[in-house]
Amino acid sequence: MFSRRLLSLIINTQHISRELHVSKSLLTAVIINGKAIAEEMRRELKSSVDAWVACDKRQPKLIAILVGDDQASKTYVGNKVRAAAAIGILSETIFFGNDISQTELIEKIKCLNNDDSVDGIIVQLPLPIGIEEKEICCAVAPSKDVDGFHIENMGKLTLDRIGIAPATALGVKELILRSKIDTIGKNAVIVGRSKHVGLPIALLLHADGKGETGALDMTTTICHRFTPHEQMKNFTKSADVIVMAAGVPGLLTKDMVKPGACVIDVGINRIKDNTGGSRLVGDVDFESVKKVAGYITPVPGGVGPMTVTMLMKNTFLASKRNQGER
Amino acid sequence: MFSRRLLSLIINTQHISRELHVSKSLLTAVIINGKAIAEEMRRELKSSVDAWVACDKRQPKLIAILVGDDQASKTYVGNKVRAAAAIGILSETIFFGNDISQTELIEKIKCLNNDDSVDGIIVQLPLPIGIEEKEICCAVAPSKDVDGFHIENMGKLTLDRIGIAPATALGVKELILRSKIDTIGKNAVIVGRSKHVGLPIALLLHADGKGETGALDMTTTICHRFTPHEQMKNFTKSADVIVMAAGVPGLLTKDMVKPGACVIDVGINRIKDNTGGSRLVGDVDFESVKKVAGYITPVPGGVGPMTVTMLMKNTFLASKRNQGER
Numbered sequence: 001m002f003s004r005r006l007l008s009l010i011i012n013t014q015h016i017s018r019e020l021h022v023s024k025s026l027l028t029a030v031i032i033n034g035k036a037i038a039e040e041m042r043r044e045l046k047s048s049v050d051a052w053v054a055c056d057k058r059q060p061k062l063i064a065i066l067v068g069d070d071q072a073s074k075t076y077v078g079n080k081v082r083a084a085a086a087i088g089i090l091s092e093t094i095f096f097g098n099d100i101s102q103t104e105l106i107e108k109i110k111c112l113n114n115d116d117s118v119d120g121i122i123v124q125l126p127l128p129i130g131i132e133e134k135e136i137c138c139a140v141a142p143s144k145d146v147d148g149f150h151i152e153n154m155g156k157l158t159l160d161r162i163g164i165a166p167a168t169a170l171g172v173k174e175l176i177l178r179s180k181i182d183t184i185g186k187n188a189v190i191v192g193r194s195k196h197v198g199l200p201i202a203l204l205l206h207a208d209g210k211g212e213t214g215a216l217d218m219t220t221t222i223c224h225r226f227t228p229h230e231q232m233k234n235f236t237k238s239a240d241v242i243v244m245a246a247g248v249p250g251l252l253t254k255d256m257v258k259p260g261a262c263v264i265d266v267g268i269n270r271i272k273d274n275t276g277g278s279r280l281v282g283d284v285d286f287e288s289v290k291k292v293a294g295y296i297t298p299v300p301g302g303v304g305p306m307t308v309t310m311l312m313k314n315t316f317l318a319s320k321r322n323q324g325e326r
Numbered sequence: 327m328f329s330r331r332l333l334s335l336i337i338n339t340q341h342i343s344r345e346l347h348v349s350k351s352l353l354t355a356v357i358i359n360g361k362a363i364a365e366e367m368r369r370e371l372k373s374s375v376d377a378w379v380a381c382d383k384r385q386p387k388l389i390a391i392l393v394g395d396d397q398a399s400k401t402y403v404g405n406k407v408r409a410a411a412a413i414g415i416l417s418e419t420i421f422f423g424n425d426i427s428q429t430e431l432i433e434k435i436k437c438l439n440n441d442d443s444v445d446g447i448i449v450q451l452p453l454p455i456g457i458e459e460k461e462i463c464c465a466v467a468p469s470k471d472v473d474g475f476h477i478e479n480m481g482k483l484t485l486d487r488i489g490i491a492p493a494t495a496l497g498v499k500e501l502i503l504r505s506k507i508d509t510i511g512k513n514a515v516i517v518g519r520s521k522h523v524g525l526p527i528a529l530l531l532h533a534d535g536k537g538e539t540g541a542l543d544m545t546t547t548i549c550h551r552f553t554p555h556e557q558m559k560n561f562t563k564s565a566d567v568i569v570m571a572a573g574v575p576g577l578l579t580k581d582m583v584k585p586g587a588c589v590i591d592v593g594i595n596r597i598k599d600n601t602g603g604s605r606l607v608g609d610v611d612f613e614s615v616k617k618v619a620g621y622i623t624p625v626p627g628g629v630g631p632m633t634v635t636m637l638m639k640n641t642f643l644a645s646k647r648n649q650g651e652r
Contacts, residue, residue, distance in 0.1 A: 155479070156477055184552050193532060195484070195485050217550075220548050221547040
């Protein structure tokens with residue numbers, strides 16, 4: 001395992017020599033620097049968007065819909081808007097009060113569906129009580145559904161056909177690929193079966209690498225709330241890739257990880273710290289696990305920035321398709 | 327384990343006292359008699375269809391499309407037509423030669439989509455070279471896609487919403503349920519990741535039992551062609567439910583099964599026998615595995631008849647929805 005890690009470090013270091021995306025100690029895991037990888041991808045994306053616009057094409061445009069005044073939602077939307085601006089994607093945020101009805105919201109979405117200048121529409125979740133998320137997600141036209149939550153896009157992902165896949169799942173795949181982890185026929189465990197995160201990740205982990213979604217060909221185990229802890233440990237302990245998406249702080253501990261495994265932490269949990277304030281942590285007990293794992297993503301700075309970046313990539317791809325490019 | 331099996335046998339025997347659906351020896355596995363369970367379900371279904379028609383509703387109607395002269399396909403379609411007749415579902419088989427073009431076939435399907443007297447349309451696979459199965463599967467209107475292969479139905483299954491799920495996956499779930507196997511938080515392995523069989527089964531095994539598809543809440547591992555045999559054995563050996571859908575005769579052997587496990591064999595493979603003829607076998611080495619497993623389906627007479635039955639159930643449900651019942 002160590003020789004593979006060493007080789008991988010060399011490869012990583014060659015490929016990304018300008019920025020230090022990985023830490024170099026062999027005593028602890030290679031830290032997969034999602035923030036740096038995301039920034040690199042955003043630069044690549046900006047070049048592509050610039051080249052696209054230079055060919056007299058329309059600049060991609062993303063609309064974010066924010067309902068209510070949830071502070072975390074505002075932060076997330078803010079991150080997306082800033083990322084769009086940096087990449088050269090036009091964006092606009094439409095705010096609605098908590099009192100908007102489901103029907104009104106759907107009407108607004110339909111207008112945006114029919115607006116040819118709009119390429120991507122995202123509705124920040126969660127939505128206020130009384131508005132059904134699944135109805136809203138399916139109100140967005142599949143061709144503009146850059147979150148990839150629509151039934152049609154989920155069906156395409158399941159059938160391994162090109163559509164729009166959820167950004168977090170794409171981000172996780174990208175981190176695994178860019179870290180040059182061996183995947184074909186290796187064991188993956190995804191902890192969490194949510195429809196927008198855990199399950200799409202499982203789909204991209206297990207499916208055929210030669211298929212349209214370019215999946216990872218891993219033997220894939222889906223654990224969830226009903227998986228007894230001892231069983232989960234049996235699975236994670238024999239996994240080459242562990243993806244945590246349970247929303248439970250510190251769920252994955254050192255004793256549950258095979259030496260050298262790749263650990264991707266999708267969890268974002270706000271917990272109280274000793275000073276009476278709060279901080280963000282993932283589902284992984286980072287400090288202990290990094291002593292055993294071969295690769296690990298931090299929280300924050302791991303999957304989060306990748307999700308935003310893949311959302312931008314989805315928007316650009318949607319824009320190109322909506323402008324007639326296949 | 328034995329006490330649970332004994333209890334289960336008692337329950338099964340009480341519930342299905344008239345037909346002998348299960349064998350009774352405790353020295354070998356309970357044989358899950360798919361044929362008998364399918365026949366029981368067909369009788370239940372016939373009563374429901376009769377009651378539906380008695381309320382002045384239209385009799386459900388299924389159209390089977392058969393392209394070319396593949397002998398196995400003819401047999402499968404024949405089984406479906408006979409099952410339909412026995413249940414009181416009208417059916418019609420439309421034959422096309424190998425020379426039909428994809429465009430012509432899609433045109434024909436569109437006509438059937440627009441025919442209000444038709445509730446279900448199935449296109450027997452495989453199709454001749456030159457016709458893309460995925461295009462044909464998505465030409466059928468989702469509301470009449472009783473095979474459940476359309477992107478929209480697959481998306482609904484993935485999102486755990488009511489649509490039409492593939493019949494084989496529904497059949498496997500039904501066999502597990504009717505055998506009263508404990509599933510919540512237990513380990514399942516599905517060997518095979520095909521889009522029409524293995525993956526839909528994984529979706530119904532792992533998802534939330536409280537969801538619209540009433541899934542089984544199992545910790546679920548998907549193995550496939552790239553899973554090394556030793557790894558597959560590790561997974562099957564700790565599984566409470568093993569579903570084989572690989573299309574490899576005798577792939578699952580006795581040494582790979584935990585005593586008392588439930589083994590569902592979806593494989594249908596024609597192999598040469600000693601007499602120079604041929605016979606159907608599954609993916610399970612039945613004679614050896616039945617000595618270890620707690621429950622096992624035979625081939626033929628296990629999953630096969632259930633698939634046909636669930637297809638009929640899908641047709642009846644589609645007919646009711648198409649006639650305005652929710």
